[in-house]
Amino acid sequence: MQGEASYDFIVTGAGSAGCAVAGRLSEDGRFSVLLLEAGPRDTYPWIHVPLGYHKTFNNPKVNWMFDSEPEAELNNRIMYQPRGKVLGGTSSINGMVYMRGNAADYDEWRQRGCEGWDYQSVLPYFKRAEDQERGADEFHGTGGPLKVQDHRWQPTLARAMHDAAVQAGIPANPDFNGATQDGVGFYQTTINRARRWSSARAYLGPAKGRRNLTVATSAHATKVLIENGRATGVEYRTPRGIVRAHARREVIV
Numbered sequence: 001m002q003g004e005a006s007y008d009f010i011v012t013g014a015g016s017a018g019c020a021v022a023g024r025l026s027e028d029g030r031f032s033v034l035l036l037e038a039g040p041r042d043t044y045p046w047i048h049v050p051l052g053y054h055k056t057f058n059n060p061k062v063n064w065m066f067d068s069e070p071e072a073e074l075n076n077r078i079m080y081q082p083r084g085k086v087l088g089g090t091s092s093i094n095g096m097v098y099m100r101g102n103a104a105d106y107d108e109w110r111q112r113g114c115e116g117w118d119y120q121s122v123l124p125y126f127k128r129a130e131d132q133e134r135g136a137d138e139f140h141g142t143g144g145p146l147k148v149q150d151h152r153w154q155p156t157l158a159r160a161m162h163d164a165a166v167q168a169g170i171p172a173n174p175d176f177n178g179a180t181q182d183g184v185g186f187y188q189t190t191i192n193r194a195r196r197w198s199s200a201r202a203y204l205g206p207a208k209g210r211r212n213l214t215v216a217t218s219a220h221a222t223k224v225l226i227e228n229g230r231a232t233g234v235e236y237r238t239p240r241g242i243v244r245a246h247a248r249r250e251v252i253v
């Protein structure tokens with residue numbers, strides 16, 4: 001067992017969500033934050049080249065490479081389930097499509113009792129996250145950490161298919177994160193200057209040099225420590241042995 005350190009917050013998993021949470025919590029310098037990631041730093045070059053998707057899709061260096069259980073509905077087939085195991089998590093290996101999901105799904109969560117999750121309530125957070133290259137409007141924000149841009153590559157075949165769909169009566173939709181999701185169009189991407197803009201890039205990039213944020217890689221959380229019914233810390237496995245860290249405020253899994 002290594003020495004025990006204390007932080008205000010401990011965040012386990014430096015994926016899409018974990019990087020954003022740790023980045024935001026450490027932003028104003030009031031809190032000390034420990035961010036734990038089971039995988040390595042995101043130094044594998046193919047992570048950052050958008051075409052490199054194919055080099056990370058089934059690469060154990062950066063991917064958990066899970067399998068599903070046998071799926072009864074699929075004649076018991078076992079389905080491959082890639083997930084990022086690296087700084088940035090699955091945002092370091094995904095398809096970089098910027099798609100928030102359908103507003104009606106958020107509204108349904110709210111109708112089922114999930115207070116604060118209707119689309120109008122979450123929209124300000126999407127806008128705050130975003131640095132939209134088309135500029136700000138009712139649905140989009142600029143100046144946020146997440147770079148969003150138009151797809152630079154629109155091959156002739158895709159353009160022809162788009163135009164054919166419009167000719168067939170399907171409405172053209174230049175923005176699937178705008179007023180409606182229906183229609184045909186080219187999606188936007190989380191790419192910037194021909195490089196993947198992962199959650200690690202977006203939220204840990206600006207945090208470099210922040211003394212109140214500790215990012216530990218090859219740090220696999222194995223146990224949430226509980227005292228009197230309250231999560232007070234985390235135990236994690238590293239190449240140098242098991243380490244314990246304590247959280248003065250919260251553990252975020």
Ligand SMILES: Cc1cc2nc3c(=O)[nH]c(=O)nc-3n(C[C@H](O)[C@H](O)[C@H](O)COP(=O)(O)OP(=O)(O)OC[C@H]3O[C@@H](n4cnc5c(N)ncnc54)[C@H](O)[C@@H]3O)c2cc1C
Pocket residue numbers: 012013014015016017018036037038039081082083084085086087088089090091093094095096097098099219220221222
């Ligand atoms: C192949 C693929 C393509 C996709 N394409 C798109 C797309 O184009 N657009 C889109 O919007 N979405 C896409 N998605 C989905 C999207 O990437 C994920 O939904 C999202 O990244 C999940 O974020 P998360 O924070 O929940 O988890 P993750 O980003 O997976 O983060 C979890 C992190 O926790 C770490 N971790 C796990 N267990 C531990 C532990 N015990 N201790 C420490 N660390 C741990 C993991 O290594 C990982 O880094 C895609 C997904 C896949 C698999």
